[in-house]
Amino acid sequence: DFPSPGYGPLEKGLKLTEELLQEFSRHPKIKIAVSPHTLYTCSPETIKKCIKLSERYSAPLHIHLAENSEEIAEIRQRHGKHPVELLSELGGVNERLLAVHCVKIGDKELEILYRGGARVISCPESNLKLGSGVAPLPKMLSAGICVALGTDGPASNNDLDLLSEMRTASLIHKGLAEDPAIISAKDVFAMATENGALALHFPDTGKLLPGYRADLAVLDLKKENLQPDYNPLALLVYSAKAGQVSDVMVDGEFIMRNHQILTVDENLIIEKIHEIKEQILAVLKNQKKM
Amino acid sequence: DFPSPGYGPLEKGLKLTEELLQEFSRHPKIKIAVSPHTLYTCSPETIKKCIKLSERYSAPLHIHLAENSEEIAEIRQRHGKHPVELLSELGGVNERLLAVHCVKIGDKELEILYRGGARVISCPESNLKLGSGVAPLPKMLSAGICVALGTDGPASNNDLDLLSEMRTASLIHKGLAEDPAIISAKDVFAMATENGALALHFPDTGKLLPGYRADLAVLDLKKENLQPDYNPLALLVYSAKAGQVSDVMVDGEFIMRNHQILTVDENLIIEKIHEIKEQILAVLKNQKKM
Numbered sequence: 001d002f003p004s005p006g007y008g009p010l011e012k013g014l015k016l017t018e019e020l021l022q023e024f025s026r027h028p029k030i031k032i033a034v035s036p037h038t039l040y041t042c043s044p045e046t047i048k049k050c051i052k053l054s055e056r057y058s059a060p061l062h063i064h065l066a067e068n069s070e071e072i073a074e075i076r077q078r079h080g081k082h083p084v085e086l087l088s089e090l091g092g093v094n095e096r097l098l099a100v101h102c103v104k105i106g107d108k109e110l111e112i113l114y115r116g117g118a119r120v121i122s123c124p125e126s127n128l129k130l131g132s133g134v135a136p137l138p139k140m141l142s143a144g145i146c147v148a149l150g151t152d153g154p155a156s157n158n159d160l161d162l163l164s165e166m167r168t169a170s171l172i173h174k175g176l177a178e179d180p181a182i183i184s185a186k187d188v189f190a191m192a193t194e195n196g197a198l199a200l201h202f203p204d205t206g207k208l209l210p211g212y213r214a215d216l217a218v219l220d221l222k223k224e225n226l227q228p229d230y231n232p233l234a235l236l237v238y239s240a241k242a243g244q245v246s247d248v249m250v251d252g253e254f255i256m257r258n259h260q261i262l263t264v265d266e267n268l269i270i271e272k273i274h275e276i277k278e279q280i281l282a283v284l285k286n287q288k289k290m
Numbered sequence: 291d292f293p294s295p296g297y298g299p300l301e302k303g304l305k306l307t308e309e310l311l312q313e314f315s316r317h318p319k320i321k322i323a324v325s326p327h328t329l330y331t332c333s334p335e336t337i338k339k340c341i342k343l344s345e346r347y348s349a350p351l352h353i354h355l356a357e358n359s360e361e362i363a364e365i366r367q368r369h370g371k372h373p374v375e376l377l378s379e380l381g382g383v384n385e386r387l388l389a390v391h392c393v394k395i396g397d398k399e400l401e402i403l404y405r406g407g408a409r410v411i412s413c414p415e416s417n418l419k420l421g422s423g424v425a426p427l428p429k430m431l432s433a434g435i436c437v438a439l440g441t442d443g444p445a446s447n448n449d450l451d452l453l454s455e456m457r458t459a460s461l462i463h464k465g466l467a468e469d470p471a472i473i474s475a476k477d478v479f480a481m482a483t484e485n486g487a488l489a490l491h492f493p494d495t496g497k498l499l500p501g502y503r504a505d506l507a508v509l510d511l512k513k514e515n516l517q518p519d520y521n522p523l524a525l526l527v528y529s530a531k532a533g534q535v536s537d538v539m540v541d542g543e544f545i546m547r548n549h550q551i552l553t554v555d556e557n558l559i560i561e562k563i564h565e566i567k568e569q570i571l572a573v574l575k576n577q578k579k580m
Contacts, residue, residue, distance in 0.1 A: 128465030175418030
């Protein structure tokens with residue numbers, strides 16, 4: 001409920017979102033979501049407007065929800081309830097909801113999300129790095145909730161590596177539950193693939209089946225750390241490294257071949273990052289002087 | 291206290307260890323440790339013999355200690371005490387002790403290890419994968435114990451990647467304590483370098499200082515995931531990938547240059563692994579038939 005550096009005042013944000021929803025309504029690969037940041041930075045009125053917008057365009061509603069203890073405490077103080085309860089009362093818990101994080105969540109809230117058909121995006125490494133905690137993934141899965149894996153952004157994840165995210169999601173729950181079988185390689189692979197497609201409302205992606213889009217990543221299986229290969233899925237989740245992906249195909253088109261990205265100039269991007277870094281350092285230096 | 295496929299009956303194991311201790315007593319790079327497996331697979335008598343041997347040769351005593359709840363329960367049932375207490379009473383807690391894991395350990399046991407000057411080797415990813423739990427690293431560090439990082443073996447770790455181990459060690463404690471500052475990149479870097487050297491009794495390794503051995507690993511900083519670089523230590527712990535190490539020098543000699551290992555033939559090793567895999571599969575197939 002305050003101006004954003006991206007779009008200026010609040011009304012402009014809602015207007016921009018609606019324009020994007022119209023522009024990309026029939027785009028085969030781009031899906032626009034309505035994304036109010038959180039329940040503690042947006043008023044219930046703003047959230048309601050967002051929910052209406054997502055309803056009108058059948059678009060996903062993307063919101064950071066129940067990420068950490070501070071959020072739970074703040075929403076409880078302001079509204080006397082858990083963020084999931086509040087969002088549900090505002091009409092936001094349904095099949096369009098992409099609830100990101102859901103770390104601080106109990107059986108009651110899981111039940112609300114399950115009944116509404118909401119999808120959860122879990123970002124385990126970001127939750128760890130920021131000291132938010134650990135989302136109850138095994139509970140979510142056994143409650144029948146569609147949970148997808150995300151990396152969150154570079155500020156709280158650093159490497160944006162989905163293979164590493166699968167590995168962390170798996171290892172942490174085995175360790176915390178003291179049960180190596182509580183979450184399987186198959187579970188986390190599904191979270192990274194088909195559940196992601198379901199969460200983002202792409203019904204024809206996320207699986208290798210006739211009629212589905214050809215979204216492929218090729219791993220170089222000759223690497224030392226991928227020997228021996230008894231179980232391809234376990235190999236992928238527990239041993240493979242992102243740098244060993246040699247080719248990537250999106251909807252039938254290669255965007256990376258033999259470790260070379262074909263659609264963008266990597267060196268140019270790295271140069272640009274260096275420029276921005278120097279600008280940031282200059283600003284910080286000036287601030288120190290003042 | 292039972293025959294091993296490696297050396298046959300128990301007495302032969304002790305004899306072999308003593309022979310190795312004599313053979314490598316003045317080797318510059320190889321250090322032999324006396325390593326009884328655990329307190330639940332070795333009798334107190336065997337442990338005592340091992341402790342004496344390590345004392346006689348000033349050699350490290352390497353033992354898996356307090357790894358999981360089953361071990362705690364079993365030792366308590368047999369001996370009425372915690373494994374650390376038992377080992378201490380047997381005379382095994384001193385500066386030579388390399389106590390591996392120490393997951394299930396409280397303030398009392400940490401005090402025993404600290405007073406004895408023991409070193410702990412923590413293998414966070416193995417502890418997670420096996421469902422053992424999470425070792426209290428921040429507590430160990432603030433208790434002043436020398437903790438080093440290990441990967442454990444491929445059966446419980448898969449990737450044997452020390453960079454990933456640093457990242458996991460750091461992330462998990464930030465998340466569990468809900469405090470992103472509870473363990474720093476500097477802490478985990480020290481665990482992976484100088485503490486490792488201290489633990490293994492190599493007084494002139496683990497730091498880049500005059501008089502120390504030149505043990506170096508070179509990272510290719512031009513990779514996308516290593517941009518931008520504001521803090522090299524944070525970059526190394528949170529973003530760098532093992533596959534981006536291009537050169538490795540051990541004691542002044544390169545053993546890897548430009549991603550090529552110079553001391554062994556990688557393809558030959560991969561071939562050998564495939565042969566062994568086929569042998570194992572053949573044995574399993576025969577067992578199924580029976």
